[in-house]
Amino acid sequence: MSINLLIIHDHQLFIEGLKSILQSEIGITVIGEANSYTQLENLLQRPLKPDVILCGAETMSADSRSLAMTVSKLDHEMAILILSPSEDVNEVYWKLDNCVMGYLTNRCGRRELLEAIHKLSCKKNYLSRETESFINQPVTTTDDIGTILLTHREKEITTLVSLGRTSAQISVQLNISKLTVDTHRKNIYKKLKISNTAGLIRFALGQNQYTHL
DSSP, X not given: OOEEEXXXXXXXXXXXXXXXXXXXXXXXXXXXXXXXXXXXXXXXXXXXXXXXXXXXXXXHTTTHHHHHHHHHHSSSOOEEEEEESOOOHHHHHHHHHTTOOEEEETTOOHHHHHHHHHHHHTTOOEEOHHHHHHHTSOOOOOSOGGGSOOOHHHHHHHHHHHTTOOHHHHXXXXXXXXXXXXXXXXXXXXXXXXOSHHHHHHHXXXXXXXXXX
């Protein structure tokens, strides 16, 4: 089954480069391209059925939430893959919280790009190897929550877990997918060097900041 792909980037030369990489790849078809969110929005009103939207991060920096909302209203399910010059962990989580399922840096190679496209077409998340390695670095915990490398979203999720919320309930309350919640929880466990929900609750209850929303 062919994977239908839309590309959006503000540099046409970049789009042409991606198309040259993908045109010889069996099973992937580029069915449209755009240089701005407005152009992409117009494309999505047509009877196109993209499986994956490949977006330049700079192009979508101000419109990721709008794009996610637009995609969520369409009948045809599709996944958003961000291609970014940055591997900053806070940007990664911000993008994922806006319904983006994949994140690659501009330094990725052809093989990783294809791997990410195939993963997203199967409704699976994908983080670049560089980014995943960065966010999975172990962090030494202390009694001071301010010194622990948890993002704002991770702190929110830790709070909700300590209040007894399930991943499904958290996804509804924070308006993100359950898969994104589970990804955050997995990374929280690694950072805090704990292995289960009980350990996370014990940690949360030990922090005054996590006793209330």
